[in-house]
Amino acid sequence: MFIYILRRILYAVPILIGVNLITFMLFFMVNSPDDMARVQLGAKQVTPQMIEAWKVERGYDKPLFYNAEASGVEKVTKTLFVQESSKLFRFDFGRSDANRDIKEDIKARMGPSLAIALPTFLIALVTNISLALLLVLFRGTVLDTTAMVIAVMIMSVSGLFYIIAGQVLFSKIWHWVPISGYAEGWEGIRFIILPVLIGVFSGLGSGVRWYRSIFLEQINQDYVRTARAKGLSEVRVLFSHVLKNGMLPILTGVVVIIPSLFMGSLIMESFFGIPGLGSYTIDAIHAQDFAIVKAMVFLGSVLYIVGLILTDISYTLFDPRVKL
Amino acid sequence: MSLHLLLTDILLWSLMIGGMAWGVYMRKAKAGLEAWRDIFRSPVAMVSAVILLFYLAFALLDSVHFKVNDPHRSDSGSVISLLDMAMQHRRTFSERTYSAPFATQEYTRSVVVDKKGVTHQSFLPLKHVSPEGFWQKSMWGMGVGIALALLLIFLHRRWLRGGHERGEPLPWRSAYMTFAILTVLFSWLYVMSFSFHVLGTDKVGGDLFYASLKSIRTGMLIGTLTTLVTLPLALVLGVSAGYFRGWVDDLIQYLYTTLSSIPGVLLIAAGVLTMQVMMDQHPDWFATTVERADIRLLFLVVILGVTSWTGLCRMLRAETLRISQMDYVTAAKAFGVNSWQIMWRHIVPNLTHIILISIVLDFSGLVLAEAVLSYVGVGVDPTMYSWGNMINQARLEMARDPMVWWSLFSAFIFMFVLVLAANLFSDRVQHVLDPRNVS
Numbered sequence: 001m002f003i004y005i006l007r008r009i010l011y012a013v014p015i016l017i018g019v020n021l022i023t024f025m026l027f028f029m030v031n032s033p034d035d036m037a038r039v040q041l042g043a044k045q046v047t048p049q050m051i052e053a054w055k056v057e058r059g060y061d062k063p064l065f066y067n068a069e070a071s072g073v074e075k076v077t078k079t080l081f082v083q084e085s086s087k088l089f090r091f092d093f094g095r096s097d098a099n100r101d102i103k104e105d106i107k108a109r110m111g112p113s114l115a116i117a118l119p120t121f122l123i124a125l126v127t128n129i130s131l132a133l134l135l136v137l138f139r140g141t142v143l144d145t146t147a148m149v150i151a152v153m154i155m156s157v158s159g160l161f162y163i164i165a166g167q168v169l170f171s172k173i174w175h176w177v178p179i180s181g182y183a184e185g186w187e188g189i190r191f192i193i194l195p196v197l198i199g200v201f202s203g204l205g206s207g208v209r210w211y212r213s214i215f216l217e218q219i220n221q222d223y224v225r226t227a228r229a230k231g232l233s234e235v236r237v238l239f240s241h242v243l244k245n246g247m248l249p250i251l252t253g254v255v256v257i258i259p260s261l262f263m264g265s266l267i268m269e270s271f272f273g274i275p276g277l278g279s280y281t282i283d284a285i286h287a288q289d290f291a292i293v294k295a296m297v298f299l300g301s302v303l304y305i306v307g308l309i310l311t312d313i314s315y316t317l318f319d320p321r322v323k324l
Numbered sequence: 325m326s327l328h329l330l331l332t333d334i335l336l337w338s339l340m341i342g343g344m345a346w347g348v349y350m351r352k353a354k355a356g357l358e359a360w361r362d363i364f365r366s367p368v369a370m371v372s373a374v375i376l377l378f379y380l381a382f383a384l385l386d387s388v389h390f391k392v393n394d395p396h397r398s399d400s401g402s403v404i405s406l407l408d409m410a411m412q413h414r415r416t417f418s419e420r421t422y423s424a425p426f427a428t429q430e431y432t433r434s435v436v437v438d439k440k441g442v443t444h445q446s447f448l449p450l451k452h453v454s455p456e457g458f459w460q461k462s463m464w465g466m467g468v469g470i471a472l473a474l475l476l477i478f479l480h481r482r483w484l485r486g487g488h489e490r491g492e493p494l495p496w497r498s499a500y501m502t503f504a505i506l507t508v509l510f511s512w513l514y515v516m517s518f519s520f521h522v523l524g525t526d527k528v529g530g531d532l533f534y535a536s537l538k539s540i541r542t543g544m545l546i547g548t549l550t551t552l553v554t555l556p557l558a559l560v561l562g563v564s565a566g567y568f569r570g571w572v573d574d575l576i577q578y579l580y581t582t583l584s585s586i587p588g589v590l591l592i593a594a595g596v597l598t599m600q601v602m603m604d605q606h607p608d609w610f611a612t613t614v615e616r617a618d619i620r621l622l623f624l625v626v627i628l629g630v631t632s633w634t635g636l637c638r639m640l641r642a643e644t645l646r647i648s649q650m651d652y653v654t655a656a657k658a659f660g661v662n663s664w665q666i667m668w669r670h671i672v673p674n675l676t677h678i679i680l681i682s683i684v685l686d687f688s689g690l691v692l693a694e695a696v697l698s699y700v701g702v703g704v705d706p707t708m709y710s711w712g713n714m715i716n717q718a719r720l721e722m723a724r725d726p727m728v729w730w731s732l733f734s735a736f737i738f739m740f741v742l743v744l745a746a747n748l749f750s751d752r753v754q755h756v757l758d759p760r761n762v763s
Contacts, residue, residue, distance in 0.1 A: 152744065158696070164718065168722050286701050288600075
């Protein structure tokens, strides 16, 4: 088991290097060290000498991928790419254009992101699965068909509409909750209720459809017929057989996104003024702050890969057929 | 006036021609034709298809551009499309600011100084509106719509009776109903748009009916052209990974795992930011703002394509792995057929259902993604008409008091109808073509 996990983690290393390569190429194509120096030194009276000095000081004077002047292994290691990648691997994200420590910013903003993303995720999971089970229980009836039509309709509306409509109805017209903002602790609940509800609702259509199709695939299996033949009630069949066997495909789709919850939701956070990582990213994109976007790309990939590893581990825990 | 096709125009039209050629080719294959007839046997699919075609017609109409060379015209030198010409009355004459749908005066009060020199606040009348004869115009607009719809339906029936209808009849009645409703609705709105701003005006007085119609092209382009990028990538890489296995497989799997592990929106944002800076550094690449917006749209499509081929590629690889174990492929190998021939003639035709399902499934997602990306600031050019840009503006308008609801409403209706039709159609395609649904 331990060796298996170790192997999975080692397998993640080349993928992360690949991610680094992509981001490196994307960003250095437009945001060369010269540009960075100009931004950092301020726009006025920047001489080429000052840029050179800045680059030497920060180690940005190296070639991109191959250093012909160095010797031995250093031909490859004394390059910008290796230098930048190793910084990212140590989670050293450097400073933003506004000269703030990106790592500290990210640490401070993870909490608010999670405060929205985690409740949304959990409530959505429970609602979607229960509704899907309900529909499978009533499959083929008018309830099922109507619910499916509504599900397609919910899916067909852009998430932006739900947010705008929710804000207008609940905050502007009915004044139930504040329109945006954030506070720590229990005080903050009135701020997160609306984004969480909207998040759950906008995912309802696709979620219920997905779980329903998983359960329907199970319901035609032989073991379900056997269970019914034993005389089990339809409800018992659903909960103790169909739900249990449906867990595996559900795990694949669900576990992988758990670590990414830290990243928060881009749109939700910026609409509701929540100081999380999502709004951080949006602000960085609007300000064209490449250092932050690069850090977020790397962080997002790391979290996704952690999610993949967790998925594999959860398989070994939940599926007795998988033995390591 | 001279024909001046933009790059995206050419691509959209070639995609159309390619699709039609493929359709004609498929007519010969009996199984394929049967599957298509099966798809359209559902009235819901028929209705959705008519709606999609309606949208497509507008996109195509808006994809024939001309350059105005007439020095007597105020807009000389600009590039306009056929749709722009049809909507000339709402393209060039704009109001000063917001006005509600069918309104005759502005939405907000403005300070006016009358002849006596007294200032007071009042609602100014709109400049390009003629409210008299509302009912006559309405009757006229609907009448034209009904006549046109009946004529086309009659022609289609004659054509069907001419021996083109084979096998079980398709649910034409629902198609005709949808077509008639859409035609009447549009012709009413179009006739009324000469005398009113039927969907109101935006902040700078631009007509929203015109903006919504123009946005159709943007949405349809993003939904369809992205396929041109994803399909070749996914097909070539997926099939070679599944067929050759070994190190080719490892390499391609590594490639798509790496790409898919970067969060989608962030990768798109990074790509678009890069492109933006590149375009800012080379302002000489484009002659007009329309061309600039067009190139930007094209880049966006490419970036969307490059970031979204991985899912399809994974599915094609898995299916190719399965197919290349089949006896007929082994037989072909034993006969000494070369690898490319086997892939092209024996494997790819058996992947068509997966490709089709994924194309129609992705379409609605891409249309919705455009809105989100425009909001994030990495979507289409801000000068371009798109539902994303409309929603983006509407966000501030909804915060006003009293609310300006109509631009959100227009974008909502136009988008919702398109995406709903696409979703329903893709459900049907999936239901018919997916072999797992045999039961």
